[in-house]
Amino acid sequence: MNIYIGNPHLCGYPLSKNCSASTIDAEQSVNHEDADHIAYLYLGMGIGFVTGLWVVFCTMLLRRTWAIAYFQIIDKLYDEAYVRVAITWAHLMKKTHDDAT
Incomplete structure (x- = not known):
């Protein structure tokens, strides 16, 4: 109970x-x-x-200057993310290639 x-x-x-x-x-x-x-x-x-x-x-x-600044920030963030993904992918492919041989 x-x-x-x-x-x-x-x-x-x-x-x-x-x-x-x-x-x-x-x-x-x-x-x-x-x-x-x-x-x-x-x-x-x-x-x-x-x-x-x-x-x-x-x-x-x-506010045109605010819009330009906003889109510049977005472009910069996109570029940084793209570079990080590309570098990580290259390291993974190199590691996979080295492990296969």
Whole structure:
């Protein structure tokens, strides 16, 4: 019996709490309220994402120097990642070739 202590949603045998239809209906209404809150959460996140995206794009359109600086940073990061991948790939191919001979 001690394993059931602390879980208020359990009912029926071996517990003394009765599982009636009214209890189940009350729990379902709570679940619907939670679903409504989750829907509002997703709606708010979507609106915030779109608003943030538009702020960034409008800033890029209005401030040409910021847009140039942003894309230079992106190009630099891409170039660094490409060089690291190419060097790692070359080391792996050399190691594989040395192990095969």
